[in-house]
Amino acid sequence: MWADSEQHELRDGQADRPRRRATIHDVARLAGVSRQTVSRAVNDKGEIDPVTKERVLEAVRLLDYRPSRFARGMVRKGTVTTGLVIPDLMNPFFPEVAAGVLEAAEQRGWQVVVWDSRTDADREREALDVFSHQADAVIGYFKNDDAELGRLLGGVPLVLLERGPQQTRFGAVGIDVAAGMEQGIAHLVAAGHRRIGLLDGDGLSGPGPRRTAFLDEVRRHGLPVDQGWIVLCSEHSVAGGAAGMSRLLEAHPEVTAVVGFNDLIAIGATRTARRHGLRVPEDLAVLGFDGLSLGELVEPALTTLHIDKRRLGMLAVEQVARLRAGEAPLTGADAWVIPQLVVRASA
Amino acid sequence: MWADSEQHELRDGQADRPRRRATIHDVARLAGVSRQTVSRAVNDKGEIDPVTKERVLEAVRLLDYRPSRFARGMVRKGTVTTGLVIPDLMNPFFPEVAAGVLEAAEQRGWQVVVWDSRTDADREREALDVFSHQADAVIGYFKNDDAELGRLLGGVPLVLLERGPQQTRFGAVGIDVAAGMEQGIAHLVAAGHRRIGLLDGDGLSGPGPRRTAFLDEVRRHGLPVDQGWIVLCSEHSVAGGAAGMSRLLEAHPEVTAVVGFNDLIAIGATRTARRHGLRVPEDLAVLGFDGLSLGELVEPALTTLHIDKRRLGMLAVEQVARLRAGEAPLTGADAWVIPQLVVRASA
DNA sequence: AACGTTCACGTGAACGTTCACGGGGACTCG
DNA sequence: CGAGTCCCCGTGAACGTTCACGTGAACGTT
Secondary structure, three states: OOHHHHHHHHHHHHHOOOOOOOOHHHHHHHHOOOHHHHHHHHOOOOOOOHHHHHHHHHHHHHHOOOOOHHHHHHHOOOOOEEEEEEOOOOOOHHHHHHHHHHHHHHHOOOEEEEEEOOOOHHHHHHHHHHHHHHOOEEEEOOOOOHHHHHHHHOOOOEEEEOOOHHHOOOEEEEEOHHHHHHHHHHHHHHOOOOOEEEEEOOOOOOOHHHHHHHHHHHHHOOOOOOHHHEEEOOOOOHHHHHHHHHHHHHHOOOOOEEEEOOHHHHHHHHHHHHHOOOOOOOOOEEEEEEOOHHHHOEOOOOEEEEOOHHHHHHHHHHHHHHHHHOOOOOOHHHHEEOOEEEOOOOO | OOHHHHHHHHHHHHHOOOOOOOOHHHHHHHHOOOHHHHHHHHOOOOOOOHHHHHHHHHHHHHHOOOOOHHHHHHHOOOOOEEEEEEOOOOOOHHHHHHHHHHHHHHHOOOEEEEEEOOOOHHHHHHHHHHHHHHOOEEEEOOOOOHHHHHHHHOOOOEEEEOOOHHHOOOEEEEEOHHHHHHHHHHHHHHOOOOOEEEEEOOOOOOOHHHHHHHHHHHHHOOOOOOHHHEEEOOOOOHHHHHHHHHHHHHHOOOOOEEEEOOHHHHHHHHHHHHHOOOOOOOOOEEEEEEOOHHHHOEOOOOEEEEOOHHHHHHHHHHHHHHHHHOOOOOOHHHHEEOOEEEOOOOO
C-alpha cells in the first residue's frame, strides 16, 4: 500500500537536510492519510482514531513539520499584532510603559513586536516601514511629524504616546503635564523658592509641553523668569542632566531650585550640584518628573512628579482597540495620565 | 464601462463600515484594473503608468485597503519572527538583555515579539503555547524543565538564557558565574573578610549556579561555611534583598560581607544594613552581581560583577541563527559572557 | 430487513497575495 | 509597410492551511 512510499519518504527525509520546509501534504503522504487528518492530529481535534493520530504525529516528528503561521493566519482570522516603538530601552521609564502595553495586549490575545528606535528619526522610519506591512496597529513615541507618519504607514492605525490628543490626527495618549507642573511648582514655591530653573529635554521639536507648562506656572506665581535658567539636555539621561546642571551652575548660580525634564536628568543634576559643594535640598532643590522607582534609591531620595507609566501603556492599547473597532478614540481626561507629586528628600 | 461599478463600490464603501476588510480584488474592481496592477501600485514596482497608479492609490485610500500580511507571507518567504520571554521588565537587567536581542534581530531583519512572564510558570507556558504557533524561534528565561518546554513548542528552535550549555538539549547562552564568583570572593578575601554571606535568589529549582560557585570559592579559600549565612530572597528585587538582609542580620550578625544574587538584592541589603546602623563597607561589605548602571547612583556606589547584558542578548540571537541554519550551536566560552569585577564603594 | 447514528476519514473550495508568463498597443527604424 | 522594442497591463498558478461538506463502514434499533 503506502508502505513503499513511506520507506522512500523516510530515507528522503533524513538523507539531506530539507531545503524546503515540510508541508502538511508531505506529512499526509508519509503517514498515508489526507491533509485533513493531519490537521486534526496536530490541532488536537476530535474525529480521529488514536492510532492514526500517533502515526501522523510520528511523521510530524520525522519531517520536523510545523504548520505555516501564514497559511494558518489566512484561513482563520484573529491574530492581532501590534508594533511598539520605544525611544530608549535603557531608560527605566519606557520598559514600564512597555509592561503596561504588554499586559493589556495579552489580555486581548494580541502580540506585541517591540522596536527600539534609540530616538533616531531614521530608525523610527525603518520601524514604521516594517510595521506598515507586518502589524495591525502601531503604538509608540515618534519625532517624525504627522505627515511623514501617515505617509509611511498609510492606513495602519497609530496611537501616539505623550502627545496632546489635539496635536495629532492619530490616536493619542498623553500626560497632563500642566497638572503635574502645577503641583510641582506650587511645592517649590511653598518651600520659599523664587528663582527656579528648568533642565529641559532636547528642544528639537520646539519648546515642548513641559517648558510651556513650566513657564505658565512660574508666571502664574509671579516669579522672575530668565531664559538663561532654562537649559537644554540633549541626552535624556543622568549624564545629560549632569552636563546640563554644570552649565546652569556656571552661568546662573542664583537659581535655588531646578525641575528636571525627567527623573534621570534630575538625578544627574543632583549629583553635579553635590559635586560642586551644594547641599540638596538646602542649597538647591531638585524636582524630577517621572516617578522612577530608582528615585527612592538615590541620595537624597528624589522628589518627583510620579507618572503611572503602566497605565499609560494600557490606555494606548485601549485606544488601538477603539481605532480598530471604528469607534471614536478616547479624548481629554480619559486619555490622560495625571502626574502625582511624590515628596521625598530632594525638594 | 466600469464607471457604474465604481459608483456602486463607492457608495458601498462609505455607506456602512466595512465588515470585511477590503482585499486586493476589491481595489482592482474599484480602480478598474487587475490585481497585479494593484500589487504593482502598492509595492512601488515599475511597469505601471503614473496615472493608473494614482487611480489605484485613490481606491486604496477609499477602501482603506491594507494587504494581508498572511497572504503576503505565504508567497514571499523571509519574514522571521522570534519570541522573547522575559521574567521581569521592572528589573533593569532584562530590558538591557532585550535591547541586545532587539539590536541583533534587527540587523538580520527579524522581528521580536516580547512576552513578560513575571516569573510565573503558567504564564511561561502560555507564552510557549502562543509562540509554538506564531514564532519561528524562541529566546528566553524559563523555569519549566526541558521536557515541558519541548512538549509545548514541539519543533520550534529554543535558546535558553542563563543556563549552562550542558544542562539542556536546546540552544543556550549563559553567564560564567564561576569565573565571576572567583573574582568577587577573591576581592572580598583580599579585603580581609572571612565570614561571607550569600543573599541567594529563590531556591525553587535547586541550588543554582550562583550558590554552587559561591560555595566552591569560599571553600577554595579555606573560609568557614555556615548554611545559615545563605539566605533565600523570594523576590529578586530591592525589597526582596532588604527582607533577606534583615533575616541574615538577625540570625547571623557575625558576617562581615555579603554577595547578592543580583544588584537589586545587593542594594536592598545595603539599605537594610545602613538602617541597622552598619556602615558599608566598613562594617559590612556588599557585592552585587549584574552591573546595573543604577549601581553607580546609589550610596555607597555598588561594587559588583558586571555582566555584558547586551552581548548576552546578541549571542542568543546568534544561537537562534545557527539553530535555524542547522549548524551546531555555539558552546563553551563562545556562548558565555564573563562577568567583570567593577570596584566601586560598597566592597 | 430497512433505517438511523456514530465514527473515521477524504475532497473541493476558499483565504489574499505575488510570480512567471504572455499579449496588445504605440512608437521607432529600416 | 513590416519588424523590432518598449511600455503597460492581465491571466493562471502557486503558496499551505482550514472549513464545510460528503462518504462509507460498523453498529444498533425497530
